[in-house]
Amino acid sequence: MQFYRLLFVILISVSIIACDEDENFTTDPNFKLTFSTDTVKFDTVLTGFGSTTKQLKVKNTSSNAVHISHLYLKNPESAYRLNVNGIQSNDLMDIILDAKDSLFIFIEVGLDPKNEDALRRLEDQLSFELNGQVQKVILETFAQDIYIVDTDISENTIWTGNRPYLLTKPVWLAEGVDLLINEGTKVYFKKNTALHIKGNLEVRGSFQRPVYFGSSRLEELYDNVPAQWDGIYFYNESTTNLLSHFTVENGINGLNFSKTILNNNPITIEYGIIQNFAEKGLFASNSTIVAHDLLVNNCGEECVRIEDGSGIISHSTFYNSWFFSPRSASVIYYKGVGENSFSISNSIVYGTRTNELELESLVNVSVDNSLLKIGSNVQSNYSSVFTNCMFNENPDFLESEEFNFTLKAESPAINNGSIDFISTYFLDLAGNRRDEDVAPDMGCFEFFEIE
Structure with a gap:
């Protein structure tokens, strides 16, 4: 059973990273992949705890397959973690994306505490090399100790x-x-x-x-x-x-x-x-x-x-x-x-x-x-x-x-x-005064015209 599981993983990996010699590939240096977003933003992440998982969809709009020669994060020590079509790695080579097909990348971030009070911004860059050009997607989050x-x-x-x-x-x-x-x-x-x-x-x-x-x-x-x-x-x-x-x-x-x-x-x-x-x-x-x-x-x-x-x-x-x-x-x-x-x-x-x-x-x-x-x-x-x-x-x-x-x-x-x-509760929930017109309003908010 262990052998068959290993064989299955190998076959899946090969289907992602191996080139099909019989398939036509676009070599146009002006061709660009389409991304579901140009910036993957995480909400504030509490250090010491994991984040939610964000998804990036990469679409090949060409009628031919594309060869992504290199997919990687700019920072080798990045706090971000990638899962590319089931493969967990921040650095992959030779990915084949079939015509009109999509690649799904799942992204997480794990942050260690630094004993700092202020929010700190963490940014990295996910790069895609193909046909001699590089496309980039920004990864962004704020860390809070x-x-x-x-x-x-x-x-x-x-x-x-x-x-x-x-x-x-x-x-x-x-x-x-x-x-x-x-x-x-x-x-x-x-x-x-x-x-x-x-x-x-x-x-x-x-x-x-x-x-x-x-x-x-x-x-x-x-x-x-x-x-x-x-x-x-x-x-x-x-x-x-x-x-x-x-x-x-x-x-x-x-x-x-x-x-x-x-x-x-x-x-x-x-x-x-x-x-x-x-x-x-x-x-x-x-x-x-x-x-x-x-x-x-x-x-x-x-x-x-x-x-x-x-x-x-x-x-x-x-x-x-x-x-x-x-x-x-x-x-x-x-x-x-x-x-x-x-x-x-x-x-x-x-x-x-x-x-x-x-x-x-x-x-x-x-x-x-x-x-x-x-x-x-x-x-x-x-x-x-x-x-x-x-x-x-x-x-x-x-x-x-x-x-x-x-x-x-x-x-x-x-x-x-x-x-x-009025004399006791002259400020409403938003800090607006209640004593500046003929009578206070019912409720926790005093109405006032927005100029």
């Missing part, structure tokens, strides 16, 4: 924006331990990883440099794909948490709070984007959430679910048009007990279902100056909680299918928010 986080955090720690952090396993922040994440920090997660908070998390992003939490798959193919990692979980031992100016996306569950109400400290969440989660975007059980200027969208279940706790939400946008599976949950769900309370102000709650707001309890619940997608029967049932609300009017987002939830000029949400929050 990272800090690997593969142990639990047991002492006070600061993460900075110098280079990304990569969690390769579920990581626990110990009780009583503080983790400060400064502006511009990027935190990447491998598959099945999560950040578990028993200590205290402080996320201090900025308008210009928000903190990012997301998948380690940086290729464009994985943009806006849910379930690539798990989520961020907070437990009752966690006593003080602030999340300001951040994006968390593309996981199973986004932010999850459990029994943090026991420490009597509310969780402050502001200027955040939570999107593309297979289950819930923001889940809180026995917790108190104070949130403003949030954008939560595209979740397989609720965008926000609060159980047996309290929530104060202002100037936020919640939207769901999940299309990976049929939707069965509303955009927002709330169930309180005892003295729990829940309020929504100056916000947009919209989506593709008839009812996007579900309230299990109406005690200590208020919804004011907000645009809501909700059926007439449910409106009647909840009528005691509504003040100055709009129902079932299209908010006219600019491009919701492209995750752009800024408002069009004709949006009914414009200038229909309450002025009661």
Whole structure:
């Protein structure tokens, strides 16, 4: 059996690199191969880990065969790796490409860490020699060194924006331990990883440099794909948490709070984007959430679910048009007990279902100056909680299918928010002022004309 396998490999190789004496070859020095692209670009590659595989198609448009005398990379020590029609080599001689046939080259890149903070550009040149001429295709990528986080955090720690952090396993922040994440920090997660908070998390992003939490798959193919990692979980031992100016996306569950109400400290969440989660975007059980200027969208279940706790939400946008599976949950769900309370102000709650707001309890619940997608029967049932609300009017987002939830000029949400929050929340999610016209807009984005 081993002999036949070897014979098969030899025959395949010969079919690629051996000349057929009976075949006609083009000898025109002006003939050129056709390439599927003139530059093969990789997305940013994290050093120490492999890249995706890119494909280059090389087409012979001639009615005769061509003889590629030499195919090679310019740099003999290149980080790029070639697979040419099944042969793994960065330097091949005498390749025959039949008339009207194509050659497929698969390209990968592997990069070693250099302990550098800045992105570095890596370029090489793939050359094809035939008929006394040389054609070239550029290979290009950016390399990013990272800090690997593969142990639990047991002492006070600061993460900075110098280079990304990569969690390769579920990581626990110990009780009583503080983790400060400064502006511009990027935190990447491998598959099945999560950040578990028993200590205290402080996320201090900025308008210009928000903190990012997301998948380690940086290729464009994985943009806006849910379930690539798990989520961020907070437990009752966690006593003080602030999340300001951040994006968390593309996981199973986004932010999850459990029994943090026991420490009597509310969780402050502001200027955040939570999107593309297979289950819930923001889940809180026995917790108190104070949130403003949030954008939560595209979740397989609720965008926000609060159980047996309290929530104060202002100037936020919640939207769901999940299309990976049929939707069965509303955009927002709330169930309180005892003295729990829940309020929504100056916000947009919209989506593709008839009812996007579900309230299990109406005690200590208020919804004011907000645009809501909700059926007439449910409106009647909840009528005691509504003040100055709009129902079932299209908010006219600019491009919701492209995750752009800024408002069009004709949006009914414009200038229909309450002025009661102007002094506190005078900047929207993009850093634009809300106090420069007659009234603030509903939602997390203030409309302004682009000049």
